[in-house]
Amino acid sequence: MWFAALSALWLAATALGAVNRDEEGNVRSISLRTHTLKQPYLDSDMQSRWYDFGQDTIVRTDSYIRLTSDRPSQNGWLFSRVPLTATNWELTVEFKVHGKNQLYGDGFAMWLTKERGQVGPVFGHADNFEGLGIFIDTYKNNRPGVVFPYVMAMVGDGKTSYNKDNDGKDTEFAGCSARGIRNANIPTKLRLTYFQDKSLKLELQYKSEEDWQLCFETTEPPSIPSVTYLGFSAETGELSDNHDIISIDAKNLYMPGGTSSKSTPGKGSAKPIKPQKTGGSWTWFFFKIIFFGLAVGGSYVGYTAWRASKKRTHRF
CATH class of the missing domain: 1.10.287 (Helix Hairpins)
Known part of the structure; x- marks a missing residue:
């Protein structure tokens, strides 16, 4: 007994x-099982308990969830079944963008939106969305002076469209160039950290393991709907690439004693990130x-x- x-x-x-807690011992985190996704991705009934997928998405239970294959005119998506309602959260996503062609495109997106699984022209997702979109854009249409691949955030109000012709320049919230993120020699990851009304930070790993590059950080975060679905989508046109999701690690963040996190505003600047103590x-x-x-x-x-x-x- x-x-x-x-x-x-x-x-x-x-x-x-x-x-976990940060170096000051303040921020702690608890895993969100409802939004975490790792191999083998599917259960015995070949379904995922917490995620749906559709269109051209392929699931290899030992390797990846492939939103699009390296073929023209592909479209795929992966979305959580239940909404993300945590006030403060951290999302770490391992992904892979790769292919054999010298010309490639178009890219993929990460979504925190009221809509889920709606196909459309914005990296495979519906336009005029409400919420936050993070775009990993690998094909340059018309953005002079900007190095691609380019990673940017857009805050959708449900009415404003994403302009493909200028790669979303007029609706960009923040962003950074990420040369080397495609066909990288190490696991490529993004880490998005959000504290409601306090900060929004995006970090990227693509140069070397545990070397996190700050893409952007702001102490004036956008207003994200309190109930959103976490999702991913990708598309290819005449040009193509493999867009793979390897794993999703979701955490609910909280600060004991009502302390607040410290962050520094910026856009596209980089600084060393200390690893969290566990x-x-x-x-x-x-x-x-x-x-x-x-x-x-x-x-x-x-x-x-x-x-x-x-x-x-x-x-x-």
């Missing part, structure tokens, strides 16, 4: 997910319970053995 109780405690501890009070709390249970269980087993030996001695 005691062993079963300890197993239950262990499962409860791991179900909460990792708890470990937290909840994890240590559960481990103390487990250790206590082991001690109690061991004492019980020892006491039972002692009583049995006493009975045998008394009998003879």
